[in-house]
Amino acid sequence: MITIKSTHELKIMQKAGQITKAALLAAGELVAPGVTTRELDEAARRVIEKAGAKPSFLGYGGFPATICCSINDEVIHGFPGDRKIQEGDIVSIDVGACYDGYHGDCAATFGAGKISEEAQRLIDVTRQSFYEGIKFARKGQRISDISHAIGAYCESRGYGVVRDYVGHGVGTKLHEAPEVPNFGEPGHGPRLMPGMTIAVEPMVNIGTWKVKVLPDGWTVKTADGSLSAHYENTIVITEGDPIILTAVGG
Numbered sequence: 664m665i666t667i668k669s670t671h672e673l674k675i676m677q678k679a680g681q682i683t684k685a686a687l688l689a690a691g692e693l694v695a696p697g698v699t700t701r702e703l704d705e706a707a708r709r710v711i712e713k714a715g716a717k718p719s720f721l722g723y724g725g726f727p728a729t730i731c732c733s734i735n736d737e738v739i740h741g742f743p744g745d746r747k748i749q750e751g752d753i754v755s756i757d758v759g760a761c762y763d764g765y766h767g768d769c770a771a772t773f774g775a776g777k778i779s780e781e782a783q784r785l786i787d788v789t790r791q792s793f794y795e796g797i798k799f800a801r802k803g804q805r806i807s808d809i810s811h812a813i814g815a816y817c818e819s820r821g822y823g824v825v826r827d828y829v830g831h832g833v834g835t836k837l838h839e840a841p842e843v844p845n846f847g848e849p850g851h852g853p854r855l856m857p858g859m860t861i862a863v864e865p866m867v868n869i870g871t872w873k874v875k876v877l878p879d880g881w882t883v884k885t886a887d888g889s890l891s892a893h894y895e896n897t898i899v900i901t902e903g904d905p906i907i908l909t910a911v912g913g
């Protein structure tokens with residue numbers, strides 16, 4: 664069931680979103696050669712707990728950390744740990760925070776030191792594809808209008824858009840209906856209504872869309888070993904332009 668949030672609920676979700684974005688930026692700021700992914704995790708956790716929120720991912724289905732940290736050909740769901748970030752790595756950080764019972768969810772990819780032009784272009788296209796998608800995140804459009812805009816933007820630039828994992832509704836649960844794919848034909852799926860809150864999150868590969876899950880049961884990598892980037896925000900559908908809930912704010 665797709666839940667429609669009240670004005671009161673949306674105020675709480677905005678606060679949750681702001682905390683989540685602050686945690687993402689705190690971790691992202693630390694991305695540099697020689698830093699361990701655990702240090703990123705600790706930074707995000709500090710921000711969330713200091714704000715009186717809880718890390719949404721910690722313990723979710725047994726996930727052991729506050730952030731997902733996925734480097735280079737890792738797409739999503741990597742574990743933070745002792746791994747040291749290297750010069751030229753691209754580091755995708757995904758984080759969720761729960762405030763007063765409501766979740767925020769956002770992600771971005773950060774470069775360590777000097778990164779290749781092809782890596783930078785991948786990051787830029789992935790981020791822009793989110794904005795292309797939310798041009799269709801408007802009352803009366805269908806979910807797959809967002810999906811199509813994201814997929815077409817990336818695929819026309821030669822990239823593979825991950826199909827096995829998709830965006831989702833967000834609210835009192837981290838993952839709610841509807842699913843929000845990043846590919847496909849327009850004109851399908853539920854119609855968007857004011858008060859719907861969804862996480863739009865393109866995962867984009869330099870190579871094909873195909874991915875594999877590592878034996879740890881979590882870490883998802885590109886099947887062809889190509890670089891992958893991620894960009895995500897939680898948004899709310901309104902009577903007019905969508906509002907990004909996972910935004911920096913006071």
Ligand code: MG
Binds near residue numbers: 768769830831862864
């Ligand atoms: Mg998400």
